[in-house]
Amino acid sequence: MPLPPKSRTEHDRSVFSRRALVLFGAQGALAAGLGARMYHLQIVEGAHYAARAERSRIRPSLLAPVRGHIVSRDGTPLAVNSHNYRVVLYREDADDVERTLDRLAEIIPIPPLRRKALLEEIGRTRAFLPVVLAENLKWEQFAEVNANAPALAGIAPELGFTRHYPEAGYTGHIVGYVAAASERDVARAGDDGPVLKLPGMRIGKMGVERVEEPALRGKAGLSRIEKDVHGRPIRELERREGTKGDDLRLTIDLDLQKYAMQRMGDESGAVVVMDIYDGDILALASTPGFDPNGFVLGWSTKDWVALRDAEKRPLHNKAVSGLYPPGSTFKMVVALAAMHLGIAGPGHSVFCNGHIELGSHRFHCWKRGGHGMMDLHEGLKQSCDVYYYDIAKRIGIDRLAEVARKFGIGVLPEIGFIDAKEGLMPDKAWKRARRDEPWHPGETLHAGIGQGYMLSSPLQLAVMTARIANGGYDVQPRLVRERNGERIKARSLRGIGIDRAHIEAVKRGMYGVVNERGGTALRSRIAMAGHEMSGKTGTAQVRRITMAERTTGVLKNDELPWNQRDHALFVAYAPADDPRYAVSVVVEHGGGGSSVAAPIARDVMLKLQFPTEVPDGAIPNGAAPVFVARDDDGSEDA
Amino acid sequence: MASLHAHATAAPTLPQKLLRLNWPLVVLITLVAAIGFAMQYSVAEGNLDPWARRQMIRFAVSFCGMLVVAMIDIRFWHGSAYLFYGVSLALLVAVEVAGTVGMGAQRWIEIGPLRLQPSELMKIALVVALARYFHDLNPRNVRHVLTVLPPLLMIAVPAALVVKQPDLGTAVLLASGGIVIMFLAGVSLWFFAALAAGMGGLVYAVFASRGQDWALLKPYQYNRIAVFLNPELDPRGAGYHITQSKIAFGSGGMTGEGYLKGPQSRLDFLPEKHTDFIFTVLGEEFGLVGCVFLLCVYVGVLLFGMLTALRIRHLFGRLVAMGVCMTFFAYFAINMAMVMGLAPVVGVPLPLVSYGGTSMLVILFGFGLLLSAQVHGAVAFPRLSPFALLWPIRRG
Known part of the structure; x- marks a missing residue:
């Protein structure tokens, strides 16, 4: 026996309305929850996320300082910086490191042993830090790498400085020499450690280069580069040049x-x-x-x-x-x-x-x-x-x-x-x-x-x-x-x-x-x-x-x-x-x-x-003659 | 009552129907879509292409479709409900057999130039079919235990097919939409209690089966859940999306970085930024103010939709309207929860804002049905509708 149509509809509607209200209440509560989450993420933790966003898109990178020069008492250069054309690799930008190396090897010869050592170093280095693949290149090679840059994913040609000692063998022990920093050097350097790991960065290992290392090194600069998720630089936001190392004049005549x-x-x-x-x-x-x-x-x-x-x-x-x-x-x-x-x-x-x-x-x-x-x-x-x-x-x-x-x-x-x-x-x-x-x-x-x-x-x-x-x-x-x-x-x-x-x-x-x-x-x-x-x-x-x-x-x-x-x-x-x-x-x-x-x-x-000429009679008769320096301009034979 | 009765009997003309439309709702829907265009323009770095222009065209077409659907008598939709459901189910099966694999799942089927996602169609089809079922059901029987079996089957079969694609998000959406219809239709609360217990058991079984040879979910689904529970587990891998999304979203602060200036999204840190993660871009560019505004507009759509539903005089219309609202709510709530790290990344778009054809078409089709039910809110249904033979218990 059917209910009267009206009351049935009424019943339907009252149940529906009640439940619809419950449902809407639940949805409203959930929407309020979403709003609370928005508030939490954007206001309560907003600064935290803003900082993280900053970190993930802005790469601060150190700029290697220019090493101070060393000259003799009269100003003749003993240690200078000469141009160094080099090629570095950023692993994160290279799709396939092996293939990139193969292609590079067509321009710059990479012997198998060197290649093995490079691959190891690339594996060890963090993906966004550069690894030097080749240094002191001839201009022709450097230009060729530049010209082929689009085909060499991850490779960046760079112009750096390399240390040069014009007086070579005459002052080797005094001026000393520089070389890449060892792990121990980096550990010892404390705050300056990361600077030493920059490509082309060298540290004094002997002589004045070593004694005066902190002064000669100078202070690293900083460049803040905005990069996208792939590590491609978009633009430089800020650049603070480093301070050049001290120029030294030695007492050496x-x-x-x-x-x-x-x-x-x-x-x-x-x-x-x-x-x-x-x-x-x-x-x-x-x-x-x-x-x-x-x-x-x-x-x-x-x-x-x-x-x-x-x-x-x-x-x-x-x-x-x-x-x-x-x-x-x-x-x-x-x-x-x-x-x-x-x-x-x-x-x-x-x-x-x-x-x-x-x-x-x-x-x-x-x-x-x-x-x-x-x-x-x-x-x-x-x-x-x-x-x-x-x-x-x-x-x-x-x-x-x-x-x-x-x-x-x-x-x-x-x-x-x-x-x-x-x-x-x-x-x-x-x-x-x-x-x-x-x-x-x-x-x-x-x-x-x-x-x-x-x-x-x-x-x-x-x-x-x-x-x-x-x-x-x-x-x-x-x-x-x-x-x-x-x-x-x-x-x-x-x-x-x-x-x-x-x-x-x-x-x-x-x-x-x-x-x-x-x-x-x-x-x-x-x-x-x-x-x-x-x-x-x-x-x-x-x-x-x-x-x-x-x-x-x-x-x-x-x-x-x-x-x-x-x-x-x-x-x-x-x-x-x-x-x-x-x-x-x-x-x-x-x-x-x-x-x-x-x-x-x-x-x-x-x-x-008598720097220029020893006068007659400076030595007694019969004594061994005074040695006269060869004028060979310094480099070889010393 | 007399005038209402007159409305019901004398068929209104087309202009009358148009006038009767719930225009505030239509305006709100258009507003959401407009926000979508702006965001598509932004993620393309201030370009109409490749997304904004196509999104506008799709909206224009779908919007017209919505109005057409709204003008068609609700009884027609009632009559063709099971057919619609059947076709959608067939397409789901077809996708299983011959679908295109995209984003690691079989979701699309290509019919000529059209690329269809049957699981999206099913969301509306299920709502309509369930509404029809409960409309046709004798209210006396609505509390009968056996009467819940057909709707459960109607929900379970497509949900199972969608899970198999695999698309856990859509499956949950389908199931929850269906269950809400049952709830509104007046099914006994005991049923829902039993259902909740069953679901709890299922969840337990799912986790218990992890790593066993009878594992209920795919490893990536377990991963998603694990990473959802603790995104820091894998910041470069599975948790990457959520972590990046939270970073970009959170960095928006109160007023955001400004339109077209969201650096995270600009610099590709965000995945899927024009589709599933569009809300993150909005959060980054407009901050809390923008997000709460969008949330309010969504809730406004919901509110107008529900108020409309409550005024409809037949159960079919009410259920369809509420079902559409529920689907709409589920879309934006799950998407927002997902990008804010409250729900696993399940691939649910932000309705009308995310780039995507099928979901826009389906949502506007749903609103078309809602409007049709509203416009034809007082029509009298025949005692036996043409396709009611599928279930013997009849109204009256």
Whole structure:
């Protein structure tokens, strides 16, 4: 029985209306929920998302700073930036890295090994950071890459700078070289780490490039580039150029440096020339030299092995890190210590009969048969070993070491070179600590003639000589003269606490060594008044002379293999009456100090005082002729 | 009542019908579409091509279609409801057999120059068919347990076919639309309680089956759910869309970056920016103000639609109108929830704003039916409609 139509409809409609209202209420609630979500995303977290949006579309990229130049004292460039055409790859822009490399290889040869290394590096590097594929390209190659850019997805040709060393081998050890930063360099650099990872960025690995790295590097700039999701740059929003690194003017006198390098010839050794008042290093020659450009452009394996394994160790900066027994060049310090401590004044005399006995040991003078009666002046002039054995024995090692350190022996010079060595000035504590043995009195005698455990670098010998020559002031070596055109003030000097009169006595002895009859370096004297040189010879024994050998006759250096011959040393200052420069010369296994090292020092002193031409009569008749530098414009053969 | 009766009996002329149309609703619909044009113009970086111009043409055609549908007597639509449903179902099957695979799913069927998405058609077809079913049903039987079986089947078969495409989003949309019709038609609340329990069980089964050999969903669907629950899981992969969308949307702030200035969308950080993620572009360019405005316009359409439905005097019209409204709501709510990271990325467009032919055609066709029901809100239905034979229980 059907319901009346109206009531049925009514019933339908009331149910429908109720439920429709419920439904609409539910929908309204959901819509309100959507609105709340909008509010949450756009207002509550709006700033957060805005920042994330900024991050995902704006790529900040560092702009490599331009490295500061290095010039010599007279302004000749020693380290400059030359154009470097290179090709980098952005992995995220390359559809297929392998294919891109294949195509690039049609323009620039990529050997299989290099290719493998590149693929590894590309895999390691984050997708939006560039990887350098090839550097120092010829302009033609670079242009061809540019022309083919559309076909080389991910490849970007870039113009960068590469370090160039115009004076090549002459200044290799001083200026040093740069190379790509290692992982450790990056870790050590802290905040600057990311800068070091930029393509083409190099870090100083040696010499001034290393010591002055933070100053030379400069500050990186920043470019904010808007990129789309594929990493394609749309436009540059902001560009803050970096700050160029400091330009440095070194204390090195390039002419003198070249002269010293050439004068050493094939010898292995070092020449250091230093201003005795401001500490300027005018020459810091270490031979053989090497061409630092090789490190920038890459060595061939053959060249590298030859360089690394060469007997005369060209990569080694002997001037600061070569350590040699100072030999007789140390005798001034022994004499000064004796006077300073009141043990033996200038008039103290010792009779030299060729040897001295200590316990059961016999210590020999270099002159068989002895020098006879010696005082301080003659002892220094003739380099009598027995005289110094005697006074050293009286001083004792600890007091000797204390005075020696005032002259920089056994103390690290403040030159900043990472490879600079502090050498060794032994004392009792050192021996106890290092060898766990007591000090033998005989070892003091060895120290008295600069032998035994003693070791010093040519730079230290130059510092020692300078401190004597300047009357006992604590001059320190320095290599940088100007920074960005601004002169660096020399350190103010402080006395080292040695009596001036004692120093004058020693200086008179040094004058005698070169200029008086009987002096060990008489043949190397400068005969022109006002330009004379004072100095001291040294011959450092490398091997032990046995008792048996002494009886049969000590072998001459010529009879020995090269690496067992004595080191030849000479330290000097000039002009003798009003000193200005100190020089030290070490010739490794060169033989005698007087015959090998002193003539080199003489030539360098002449070059210093007469830069253009040595006047007639500067050297006595019969002396070895003065070496004349080749004018080869610097690059090869050095 | 007399005048109403007169309306019902004396067939109104075409101009009369046009005048009777719910014009505020039509204006609101046009407003939404206009917002769509502006956004299509914006995502093409200030160009009419490739999207805005075609979208306008499609709207113009579909709009005319809507008016034509609205002018046709609602009884005609009542009569052809099952036919419409049958054709849509056949097309769904056809898509299964010979459909074109697009975006990782079989969704389109090509008929000559037309590219049809039968699942979209089915949304309206299901509404109409269910409305017809409940209209024809004796209200006494509406609470009978067995009477819910045919509509459940009518919902389940197309939903299952759509799931198989696979298009989980549309399937959920179909099912929820159908169930809402049943709800409005007066089916017992116990049924819905049972349904909710069943759904809970199904959800449990879905998750329990993950990784088993009887897995109910495809791995990508599980991924979408997992990434939806925690988008940070995979910011470069599956979560990328949602994360980028939230970043772009959130960066809009209160008033947005300004029209044509949304950098995220401009720079291609947004996927599908002219279709499913168009709302993100709007959020980025117009900020909260723009988003809430669009939401209000949508709710306005809904409100006018529902008020219209409540005034219709026959169940068929009311159910069709409410069904269309519900479908429309489901579209924009799911899309907005999706781009704002509240729902998984399921591929539901923003109605009338997203670029896309079929969905616009279907939505305007739906509104055409709603308007037809409104214009013909007082017509009397014959005791037995021509195609009522499919189910024996008759009205009256």
